[in-house]
Amino acid sequence: MIPLPEDVALALMRGLGAYLRATPPQELPANVRRFKGFRGSALAKHRDVILALLDDETDRSLIAQWIKEGKPPVEKPDLELLTIAVERLEGWEQALLSRSTRVEAPATSAAEPERARATLEREKEKVRRVREDLKKARESSERAIAQERARAEAALARMAELESRMRALQDELESARVLARTEAERSQREMRRARSEIDKLKERNAGSTAQLKEARRALEEAKKELERAAAPRKKRKASPKQRAPEGPRPVLPVPKGRFEDAPETLDEWLSVPGVLLVIDGYNVTKAEGGYGDLELSKQRERLVDESSKLARRKGVSGYIVFDGAVVDPGTYRGPRGPLKVVFSSADEIADDHIVALIESLPAVPLVLVTNDRELQSRASQHRATIARSTQLLGLFRSG
DSSP: OOOOOHHHHHHHHHHHHHHHHHSOGGGSOTTTGGGTTOOHHHHHTTHHHHHGGGGOHHHHHHHHHHHHHSOOSSOHHHHHHHHHHHHOOTTHHHHHHHTOOOSSOOOOOSSHHHHHHHHHHHHHHHHHHHHHHHHHHHHHHHHHHHHHHHHHHHHHHHHHHHHHHHHHHHHHHHHHHHHHHHHHHHHHHHHHHHHHHHHHHHHHHHHHHHHHHHHHHHHHHHHHHHHHHHOSSOOOOOOGGGSOOSSOOOOOOOOTTOOTTOHHHHHHHTTSTTOEEEEEHHHHHTSTTSSTTSOHHHHHHHHHHHHHHHHHHHTOEEEEEEOOSSOOTTOOOSEETTEEEEEOOTTSOHHHHHHHHHHHSOSSOEEEEOOOHHHHHHHHTTTOEEEOHHHHHHHHHHO
């Protein structure tokens, strides 16, 4: 502390005494705690120790905080002097000296100016260090702020890029949805058109099949007429198989409590003594629930095996007739257990062969298995009892 006029020194002592009395002992420096309760002249005896608080930067900070926090019990002039000594703004020494009410400046020894200059230099050095620290802190803060600003700008740019990509993806997704709907509608139209064409082809095919059967029958009739015309006087002896049946063939009635197309009805018909069984081969294998997913040879084998088991179980005999237009070389043609496997000739449809076979068999109860309505009608004229292919397949599954 610089040499001070007596009245200024006393004013600072009064302010510092109030600080010592108001501050808890544990917050005071150890060398001044014992002066906490001192007043007036008792405190003045230790002026150098008390005023030395103003030379310590930490103590000054605590005293400045005490001044700012409340209303210290100090007279205003004394408080102003203490504030100048604590803050030590530029020109503070002159400000303290100017507050003295004495006319003469206090006497100083020859060494006191030198001490004052040394103290001033120390204080200037402290101020310089504080300013350097403040400058470094400011520069560090500015660098940190610049880095955060750069990161924020990069994040904003990235976010803008992602938003742009998201909008582009949304546009692509919407375009894909529109294209998918368009393709789905086009596919549905194509499917409807294809179904319509298939239905038309089925209708034409059904008509063509009926026409083909009719043409084949007409051709057979024409052949027979030509043969009879070519040899009108020739008499042929009919074989037993071709001999016309004697008397009307009995038609089997539907059992009571049964449906006509039930497998159980066919089961009871096959239980009639002496009944014959005729099966329209491919009509059964290709019916619903049949073997249409197999090759023709496998279809025949499956039907012959199942039919033979049924015939042996029921004790019936009969025929399985297949269309012979397309038959693999070496295909077996003959009896398979109680049933005989026969094929129509290459230029003859199986329907005509079945009707001719029924005509040639004895006038005993005969069950024809087929779903072909035209064949059913023709066979009914020869008093055949009609069963459906699905009935026979049902018996296979139940057996």
